[in-house]
Amino acid sequence: MSKISTFKLEGLVAATFTPFDEDGNIAFSKFEDYCEHLVRNDVNQVYVNGTTGEGMSLTLEERKQVVEKWIEIGKNRLKKIVVQVGALNLHDSLEMVHHAVGAGADAIATVPSLFFRPTSIDSLVEYCKKIAAAAPELPFYYYHLPSVTGVELNMEDFMRAAVHEIPSLVGIKFSSKDLVDMIGILNIPAPHRADGKLNVVFGCDEQLMAAMTLGADGSVGSTCNFMAAVYHRMFGFTSNFNLVEARKEQYRSQQLCRIMYRYGSLWGNNVAALKYLMAMAGPNMGPPRPPMRKATLAEFNQFKSEISDLGFFDWLK
Numbered sequence: 001m002s003k004i005s006t007f008k009l010e011g012l013v014a015a016t017f018t019p020f021d022e023d024g025n026i027a028f029s030k031f032e033d034y035c036e037h038l039v040r041n042d043v044n045q046v047y048v049n050g051t052t053g054e055g056m057s058l059t060l061e062e063r064k065q066v067v068e069k070w071i072e073i074g075k076n077r078l079k080k081i082v083v084q085v086g087a088l089n090l091h092d093s094l095e096m097v098h099h100a101v102g103a104g105a106d107a108i109a110t111v112p113s114l115f116f117r118p119t120s121i122d123s124l125v126e127y128c129k130k131i132a133a134a135a136p137e138l139p140f141y142y143y144h145l146p147s148v149t150g151v152e153l154n155m156e157d158f159m160r161a162a163v164h165e166i167p168s169l170v171g172i173k174f175s176s177k178d179l180v181d182m183i184g185i186l187n188i189p190a191p192h193r194a195d196g197k198l199n200v201v202f203g204c205d206e207q208l209m210a211a212m213t214l215g216a217d218g219s220v221g222s223t224c225n226f227m228a229a230v231y232h233r234m235f236g237f238t239s240n241f242n243l244v245e246a247r248k249e250q251y252r253s254q255q256l257c258r259i260m261y262r263y264g265s266l267w268g269n270n271v272a273a274l275k276y277l278m279a280m281a282g283p284n285m286g287p288p289r290p291p292m293r294k295a296t297l298a299e300f301n302q303f304k305s306e307i308s309d310l311g312f313f314d315w316l317k
C-alpha cells in the first residue's frame with residue numbers, strides 16, 4: 001500500500017513553537033530538551049512551521065533550518081513530522097516543498113497564498129494542486145485557518161473538488177470552529193485511501209472533544225505542548241463513554257484559553273501567551289518575534305498567578 005493511502009495523523013500532534021533567544025535568533029540548542037519534553041508527555045507527532053511556530057515570521061532559510069533540526073533530533077523519537085510549507089507566494093512554497101522532500105519530512109501541509117488570496121474553490125484547488133504536485137509521493141494536507149488567512153471558502157466543497165484533482169491529498173488540518181463544515185468533510189468518499197476517508201485533524205483545542213466525537217482523527221494544536229495530560233485524559237474518558245469526566249477536561253482547556261486570549265491580545269497574538277505558558281510548564285521557548293512583544297516580568301507573574309489559581313499546575317500531574 002502506498003504512503004498516501006495509509007498515512008494518518010491520530011491523537012495529539014504538537015504544533016511546535018520555534019524557540020528564540022533573547023535577541024530573537026533561533027535557539028537551536030533548545031530543540032533537544034523540547035523534543036524530549038514532548039516524548040515524555042506522550043506526544044510523538046509534530047507539525048512544524050505553522051502558526052505556533054511563527055513560520056511566517058521566519059525567513060525561508062530559517063524555516064529550512066528548523067525543519068532540518070526537527071528531522072535530525074526527531075528521526076528516532078518522533079513518529080511523524082509534518083512540515084507546513086505555505087507562504088506569501090507559490091514560489092516560496094515550492095522551495096519549501098522541495099526542501100521538505102530532501103530533508104525527509106513525512107508529510108506537508110499548506111495554507112493558501114497569503115496576500116493575493118484564492119477567491120474561489122477552483123483557484124484554491126489549482127493553487128494546492130501545484131504545491132502537492134511538487135512532491136507527489138508526500139501526503140498532502142490543506143491547512144484551513146480562515147481567521148488568519150482570510151480564505152473563508154466552504155471546506156466541504158473544496159475537499160470534494162480537491163479529492164479528484166490532487167492524488168496525494170490525505171486530509172485537512174481544520175482550524176475553524178464551523179463543525180457543520182467539518183461533518184461534511186468527514187463523510188467525503190476517498191477511494192484512494194485505505195479506509196476510504198480523508199484524515200481530519202482539528203485545530204481548536206478548546207472544542208476538541210466535540211470534533212473528536214463527530215469523527216475527527218486527532219488534533220494539531222498548540223496547547224498539547226504544555227498540557228498533553230489533560231487531552232490524554234479527555235481522550236481516555238471519551239473512548240470509555242465517560243462524557244462527564246471528559247467534559248471536565250475540555251472545560252479546563254477552555255478556561256485556560258480564555259485567560260490566554262486576554263494576555264495574547266496584550267502581547268500582540270495568542271502565540272506570545274502560548275509561548276509563556278510553555279515556559280511555565282516545560283522548556284523555555286524564549287520571547288515571540290515582532291510584531292508580538294515580550295511580556296514584562298510583572299505581566300508574566302500576573303499571568304502565572306491567574307492560571308495557577310485555575311489549577312493549571314495540578315492538571316499536569
Ligand SMILES: CC(=O)N[C@@H]([C@@H](O)[C@H](O)[C@H](O)CO)[C@@H](O)CC(=O)C(=O)O
Pocket residue numbers: 015016047049050051052053145175202203204205206220221222223257270274
Ligand atoms: C490559531 C492557532 O494558533 N491555533 C492553534 C490552536 O492550538 C490554538 O492555539 C488553541 O486552540 C487555542 O486557541 C493551532 O491550531 C495552531 C496550529 O496548529 C499551528 O501552529 O499551525
